[in-house]
Amino acid sequence: MRANCWNGAHDLRVETVPDPQILNPRDAIIRITSTAICGSDLHLYNGYIPTMMKGDILGHEFMGEVVEVGPGVSNLKVGDRVVNPFPIACGACFFCQATEFSLCENSNPNAWMAEKLWGHSPAGLFGYSHMLGGYAGGQAEYARIPFADVGPIKIPEHLSDDQVLFLSDVFPTGYMAAENCSIRPGDTVAVWGCGPVGLFAIASAGILGAERVIAIDRLPERLRLAREQCKAETLNYEEVDVLEALREMTGGRGPDACIDAVGMEAHGHGLFATYDKLKQSLRLQTDRPTALREAMLACRNGGTLSIPGVYGGFLDKVPFGSIVNKALTVKSGQTHVQRYLRPLLDLIEQGRIDPSFIISHHMALEDAPEGFALFRDKQDECTKIVLKPGMEGGRKSSPSPERPGERLH
């Protein structure tokens, strides 16, 4: 089969690799019909996640048709159309029983690696480094799904791939981020980052009853989506001082909850941003916590800081004192996707949300490397790329000019 393989930072190649096989009784194999590039894939692309190996197949947002099931899978049959959650969960351990699926104790064969870095290991993930399991990902024609009796959800025929694909990650991730804000009537929620996760967090905060949602980004097309599709007020951090603006908009108190949907490779400007960029490129720190710092400082006393953005390791100059002295509640975690599949599919079926609004590009799986460059550089108003296996390559909707390095501002 064809698969998008990591060969080093900024070096992806679509290669011909062996087809996946059933390795355990509870495995299934699916033929992938749609697979997306996630913002967190950019951390792999840019080389900031350790324990990647040349040849690793990327991709953790995918759906398709079941073509084979192991003897231990009784709830799926060949031909079922399913969306697959990005964390792998056994359904039986302490955490799965508590519906904290992304903390599954039985799905990471390399748990010892994660234990060295973080103390304990979370669940294994598809296509996201050996520290998190080393599982082959879904930017491919086929994928093997471990614990297939727990993860994948069957999709009714009348819903299109584009409508349901994001149940695999970004929709539940944004939703859990909003749910973690424990929103009460009258609350104001501020969201840093209007990428796919940020947009779904904004939309979900509205669904969960937030009075106001304030969206922060620098890209006009993303701010427009936040405004027009998710009914948010917007701030462009290149035009206004965000802390000042938030104070003013909330009568001096600050937002009741702040969501950092940016993560470890924040842009931003000013002295700190330059400092972070330098330290990260010298490998003196693993993450650039620009958005996180601002969210901590902006949040009202006793408010909630919700962090769906991915951080990997060690952060510098984090104003931790604001957590203690302002009595903030911090909530984070990889998304317990399995917990949200059914309720969010219901929302889609009821027509309360159509997640396909974030898609800017459909491209062939063969063009995945170009897609990554486009998404990283945020060219061509790129907000979300859906890759289609089997689609003829070279037919992307617009060219992506090669840009050296990353923009600082």
Added chain:
Amino acid sequence: MATEPAQGRTSESRRARFPDEATERMTYERAEREGFVERLPASMREADPARALGWLSIGLGVAALAAAGPLSRAIGLPGRTTLIRLVGLRELASGAGLLTQRKRAPWLWSRVAGDAMDLALLGTGTRSINPLRGRTFGAIATVAAVATADVAAALRERAREGSIPRTRADEPLIEESMSVARSPQECYAFWRDVANLPKFIKLLKSVTAIDDRRSHWVIEGPRGVRLEWGAEITVDRPGERLAWHSMSGSPVTHAGVVRFDAAPGGRGTLVRVMMHYQPPAGHVGSGLAKLLGTDARSLAREDLRRFKSLMETGEIPTTRGQPSGRRSVLGRAMSARGGATEGAQT
């Protein structure tokens, strides 16, 4: 500022559950005393003169460096402080080698050579012009006595070199624990069926039951290491505890105990394992010793993790056999051992 009211209660209940655990490290001696294992290998009871000599070296080295003047007078060679300091450095090196290195015979022989040097040095002080020659003769007698002990220890060490690692009774056992979301009875039953052991203990090739208590164990390691021995269950309390040890005359001295304690709040079972391996003499044994000695605890941990996965999910997570793009040379090497996956630690 904040106090922790739950603290006292937690540690109390913990103490109640593991009365023997709170203060004392688990050692072989203790395990034997408390009846977890029922036989302490004879080699563990032996005194260890090489170790004592190592500490003697360290002490002498420190004294020679710190008090070269007084020492030079004490041995009747006043003023030879630079030489004394050099001797001190040599002693520190021998001591460090003896106390830290696995092969100790060369370090003991280095001590013997040092003794010869010292005797030669002292010999220069025995001429009649030395008014302190009485002290020098005393020092010569002392060094000669130590040299005798060094030679004896070196010969003894050469005889056991490459055979048995120097396990001592106060050395800690391999000890690991894991929480498993199954009842103690279920965990016990799976473990009690000895044929299941190779499913999660990676080193084991097979275990075959001979009768209700006795079984035959086979290990296959890298580089053709293969060992087999008979083992016997010594403690069998259904749903609570199992202990076993290798039968006398086995090439491997192995003993272990596993406890299945109900976890608080209905959270399944705390499985706690304590184990000891003493590999046999010779090439095969040193291969196994290397295998176990490097990181026996990590091995035990991964074994317990596999036990947990089997109990909870009926399978062991794996990526072995999945597709990938072209690997680097290193990547291919790791995949051949089972990937970064599972391989690196086992």
